[in-house]
Amino acid sequence: MSQATNSFVESNQDRLLEELKQFLRIPSVSTLPEHAGDIRRAAEFVASSFKTAGLENIEIIPTAKHPLVYADWLHAPGKPTVLCYGHYDVQPPDPLNEWISPPFEPTLRDGNIYARGSADDKGQMYMHIKAVEALRAVNGTLPLNLKFLIEGEEEVGGESVAKYVAENAVKLKADVALVSDTELFAEGLPTLCVGLRGLIYTEIEARGPSRDLHSGMYGGAAPNAVFGLVELLAKLKDSNGVIQVPGMYDDVAPPDPAEKKSWSALPFDEKEFLQNEVGSSRLTGEPGYGVLERVWARPTLEVHGIAGGFTGAGAKTVIPARATAKVSMRMVPNQDPEKIIASYKAFIQEHTPAGIETEVRILSYGRAISVNPNHHAIEVAAKALRDVMNKETVFIRSGGSIPIVGDFAKHLGIPTILMGFGLPDDGLHSPNEKYKLANYYAGIMTIAHFFEQYGQ
Amino acid sequence: MSQATNSFVESNQDRLLEELKQFLRIPSVSTLPEHAGDIRRAAEFVASSFKTAGLENIEIIPTAKHPLVYADWLHAPGKPTVLCYGHYDVQPPDPLNEWISPPFEPTLRDGNIYARGSADDKGQMYMHIKAVEALRAVNGTLPLNLKFLIEGEEEVGGESVAKYVAENAVKLKADVALVSDTELFAEGLPTLCVGLRGLIYTEIEARGPSRDLHSGMYGGAAPNAVFGLVELLAKLKDSNGVIQVPGMYDDVAPPDPAEKKSWSALPFDEKEFLQNEVGSSRLTGEPGYGVLERVWARPTLEVHGIAGGFTGAGAKTVIPARATAKVSMRMVPNQDPEKIIASYKAFIQEHTPAGIETEVRILSYGRAISVNPNHHAIEVAAKALRDVMNKETVFIRSGGSIPIVGDFAKHLGIPTILMGFGLPDDGLHSPNEKYKLANYYAGIMTIAHFFEQYGQ
Numbered sequence: 001m002s003q004a005t006n007s008f009v010e011s012n013q014d015r016l017l018e019e020l021k022q023f024l025r026i027p028s029v030s031t032l033p034e035h036a037g038d039i040r041r042a043a044e045f046v047a048s049s050f051k052t053a054g055l056e057n058i059e060i061i062p063t064a065k066h067p068l069v070y071a072d073w074l075h076a077p078g079k080p081t082v083l084c085y086g087h088y089d090v091q092p093p094d095p096l097n098e099w100i101s102p103p104f105e106p107t108l109r110d111g112n113i114y115a116r117g118s119a120d121d122k123g124q125m126y127m128h129i130k131a132v133e134a135l136r137a138v139n140g141t142l143p144l145n146l147k148f149l150i151e152g153e154e155e156v157g158g159e160s161v162a163k164y165v166a167e168n169a170v171k172l173k174a175d176v177a178l179v180s181d182t183e184l185f186a187e188g189l190p191t192l193c194v195g196l197r198g199l200i201y202t203e204i205e206a207r208g209p210s211r212d213l214h215s216g217m218y219g220g221a222a223p224n225a226v227f228g229l230v231e232l233l234a235k236l237k238d239s240n241g242v243i244q245v246p247g248m249y250d251d252v253a254p255p256d257p258a259e260k261k262s263w264s265a266l267p268f269d270e271k272e273f274l275q276n277e278v279g280s281s282r283l284t285g286e287p288g289y290g291v292l293e294r295v296w297a298r299p300t301l302e303v304h305g306i307a308g309g310f311t312g313a314g315a316k317t318v319i320p321a322r323a324t325a326k327v328s329m330r331m332v333p334n335q336d337p338e339k340i341i342a343s344y345k346a347f348i349q350e351h352t353p354a355g356i357e358t359e360v361r362i363l364s365y366g367r368a369i370s371v372n373p374n375h376h377a378i379e380v381a382a383k384a385l386r387d388v389m390n391k392e393t394v395f396i397r398s399g400g401s402i403p404i405v406g407d408f409a410k411h412l413g414i415p416t417i418l419m420g421f422g423l424p425d426d427g428l429h430s431p432n433e434k435y436k437l438a439n440y441y442a443g444i445m446t447i448a449h450f451f452e453q454y455g456q
Numbered sequence: 457m458s459q460a461t462n463s464f465v466e467s468n469q470d471r472l473l474e475e476l477k478q479f480l481r482i483p484s485v486s487t488l489p490e491h492a493g494d495i496r497r498a499a500e501f502v503a504s505s506f507k508t509a510g511l512e513n514i515e516i517i518p519t520a521k522h523p524l525v526y527a528d529w530l531h532a533p534g535k536p537t538v539l540c541y542g543h544y545d546v547q548p549p550d551p552l553n554e555w556i557s558p559p560f561e562p563t564l565r566d567g568n569i570y571a572r573g574s575a576d577d578k579g580q581m582y583m584h585i586k587a588v589e590a591l592r593a594v595n596g597t598l599p600l601n602l603k604f605l606i607e608g609e610e611e612v613g614g615e616s617v618a619k620y621v622a623e624n625a626v627k628l629k630a631d632v633a634l635v636s637d638t639e640l641f642a643e644g645l646p647t648l649c650v651g652l653r654g655l656i657y658t659e660i661e662a663r664g665p666s667r668d669l670h671s672g673m674y675g676g677a678a679p680n681a682v683f684g685l686v687e688l689l690a691k692l693k694d695s696n697g698v699i700q701v702p703g704m705y706d707d708v709a710p711p712d713p714a715e716k717k718s719w720s721a722l723p724f725d726e727k728e729f730l731q732n733e734v735g736s737s738r739l740t741g742e743p744g745y746g747v748l749e750r751v752w753a754r755p756t757l758e759v760h761g762i763a764g765g766f767t768g769a770g771a772k773t774v775i776p777a778r779a780t781a782k783v784s785m786r787m788v789p790n791q792d793p794e795k796i797i798a799s800y801k802a803f804i805q806e807h808t809p810a811g812i813e814t815e816v817r818i819l820s821y822g823r824a825i826s827v828n829p830n831h832h833a834i835e836v837a838a839k840a841l842r843d844v845m846n847k848e849t850v851f852i853r854s855g856g857s858i859p860i861v862g863d864f865a866k867h868l869g870i871p872t873i874l875m876g877f878g879l880p881d882d883g884l885h886s887p888n889e890k891y892k893l894a895n896y897y898a899g900i901m902t903i904a905h906f907f908e909q910y911g912q
Contacts, residue, residue, distance in 0.1 A: 030770075031768065031769060031770030031771060031772065032768065032769070032770070033769070091772055092766070092768060092772060094766070094768075095668070098667065155771070155772070156770050156771055157771060197672060199672070199773070201771045201773070207736075208736050209734045209735050209736045210734070210735025210736070211554065211735065211883070211886050211887060211888075212551070212885065212886045212887070213733075213734065213885075213886060214856065214884045214885040214886070215756075215758045215760065215784060215786070215885075216653060216655070216786065216854065216855045216856025216857055217751070217854070217855055217856055217880075217884065218733070218734060218751065218855070219751065219756040219758050219786055219855060220697070220741045220742070220747075220750035220751045220754055220756040220786075220855065221729075221734070221739045221740065221741050221747045221750050221751050222734045222736060222739065222740065223734075223736045223737075223738070223739075223740045224758055224759060226759045226760070226761065226762050226781075227689070227693070227758065227759045230686050230689045230690050230759060230762070231690050231695070233683070233686045233690075234686050234687050234689075234690030234691075235690075237683070239687070239809065239810075241676070273677075277669075277674070278665045278666070278669065278674060278677070278678045278679075279665050279666025279667065280663075280664050280665045280666070280678060280679045280811045280812075281811055281812075281813060282679075282810060282811045283677045283678065283679075283811065284677065284678065284679045284809075284810055284811045285676045285677050286676070291676075291677045294676035294677050295673070295674065295675065295676045295677050298676055300671075300675040300676040302671045302675050302680055302683065302773075302775055303680060303682045303683045303686060303765070303776075304671065304682070304765050304766050304771075304772060304773060304774050304775075304776065305682065305764060305765030305766040305767040305772070305774075305776065306682050306686070306762050306763070306764055306765060306767065306779070307762070307763055307767035308761060308762055309759070309760050309761030309762065309782070310548070310550070310760050310761040310782060311761040311762070311763035311780070311782070312487065312488065312548065312550075313487060313488070313489070314486075314487030314488070314612050314819070315487060315611070315612055315613060315657045315760075315782065315784075315819050315820065316487065316547055316548060316611075316760060316761070316782070316885065317655070317657070317758075317760060317784060317885060318760050318761075318885050318886070319758055319760075320759075320760065320761065323762070324767070325682075326765070326766060326767070326771065326772070328671060328771075328773060330671070330672065330675055330676075353695060353740075354695075354738060354740055355736045355737055355738045355739065355740045356736075356737075357737060363770070363771050364771065398672065398673070399672045399673055399674070399675055399676065400670065400672025400673055401672055424673075427667065428670045428673065429668065429669070429670040429671075429772065429773060429774050430667045430668045430669060430670070430774070431667060431668070432667075
């Protein structure tokens, strides 16, 4: 491990933090059209950071939606090439009133930086750029070849980057991809993620009467779009959370016994998970599976939001004409999203209540990912983590979805190192998202160290 | 029938319309706090109209919420006294984008006046005041004693007027109450309403995790407040609309055979009702009951609105922490709302899914109403309607709720004449609410005629 890069990080802490704060102040919410200008500003910020780090061939690449930012440094012939990926877009910050400090005014509390995007993914992708800056400052050069591809649509399905990867396989060719958009299993525990669930994201719209009706005049004869949607959604899972869409579990690959055994050795306390992270009266889910298996290796279905009828203060006696819900399904290895989508659509049509019409819109989908832990780059990454953090690296999965990892496998034929420095209580997608400052600095050191080791 | 009052109405049509338009321009939405000033303006408009009509002892009476407006004229000793009731508040106009002309800019199209409150109830209560004005203009006096009590909370439960009636029984004492807040069964068909359903209006809040969670990280282990609420609501009715709350149908009084027979003689076309009024693919409701019986004489349960989680454009992968729904039940004669509320609350607690906490809030409740069609005042009203409209008066019920009618029965011991001039397609509580101008004028004539006949 290079003491020099570590010293560089330590002596530049304040500046590295101030620059991250600037990045976090840009409200680059990709799903909301009113933030298009902020998305552009965030892309320009990334391009300018590439320049400072000494990367070359910097491009802001227009797409059908939000721009990609590319850069490379290719002056290490005979050395491997790493493709660094991250995203500069963030989730919407609502519910706004639950934030202790404003989501786009980064604020330090208890050694953490609080802001939307601090952990997911601005704070993490920025470490890659700063690792390059540190290595160049210390050595005047880089130990291997690097390509950077940063997108602005990760939180809305990532269509543009998927298309770009498919169409630019030669330009992007590398030996391995590096993504920091996951978390340490526990504070201080070096972690590599070798599995991700896939995601099918949908919207269901239900229509009943042609207009909102008076519930006194029509209640008992007119179908109710909200109730119709409620009846339909309730049929998607049984009371144990078992998904009722036919064929949902047919192709599910169970984790192999060795992997399952390693999970049971992880420092996981179900009671603490319930109290400190979930905060409900009890956990739920399929009987017969442990929490980690339910979250990492089982398909799930969630309703993310629902809206219809009168929802203001007080009373209004309408039979609503329309209602909508956002519904997603998480996929595990060996499941074919297109097969599941077809079965899901058929299920919705079949179970739509009398008098109601439904429409299903598929917003995005991607399959689950597995990475081989014995791949050379993964082994080097595990060693780099161990060297910096002084503990044996553990291999876990994540229940989340990073569709680009599937695109790298399919179009570039390369595995992805999922080396994230978030923590389980970082509150991704929630109010008061945070990122631990110590992990920001350790991440920069570890990535620089990995580049050096992998370049040898 | 007095030709003189009819002539007065005919020769003052333009002014009577202009004055109504002024009233309708005031957005007196009682459920939204931001309209408090408009509520006050509407109350003042009513008081000023009383003055113009020659009514006396005019008061704007402050309450815990929205003011009542009172007036009387008591110079006909030995003659009966009629208590006229109406409401100056209106339902919220949303969804705003479905209005063809703005809800608070009254607009004439095809012989109708379009505005929120045109039929429910401003346009109708205003007829009473204008009937007084017409009689005084023509005769210089009135044929009986009159009291007016107009409220501003009808659309939000009417708590203040209920309290006022309970506490001022002597002041309000009358022989009969007159309310115009119902409709003709069909265009040109004189109609009296002799039954109203009661209403229990509630709000259910469901809570799951302590904050919105990432559905990748926690999906499969954390309860989802939206899905929990959906599961719970779906259990409230079976697929035929039969309410599952225990005891819901125990005390229901079926309509007597003669009344049921008269309903079958009404000009009701189920196909036209479906196509022109409801506009869905089919009607729904309890099997074994006709449409009129389902709407008039059976309890029903509706979800008026639901909200929770992410409902903006695009995708957000949260497990929502909270969700709420507005749920009401309509009561029919002989049902005890307090008994039903207790059973409903117990049902909600019992069926709340694991990991979810629910809270039920009762916003208002009132029992169903029946009026005896053989009461003298009802017979005079039926004759007045027949005289003006040249057709035999029919007796119907309404599926809606006018809780004040129960208060008049309980505290003043008087029946209520429900003599409304709305039409089934007026769109109460919906976008593009309208009131037929011809019915506005005919209503003024009929009410004046009723006052004259009942005063003899």
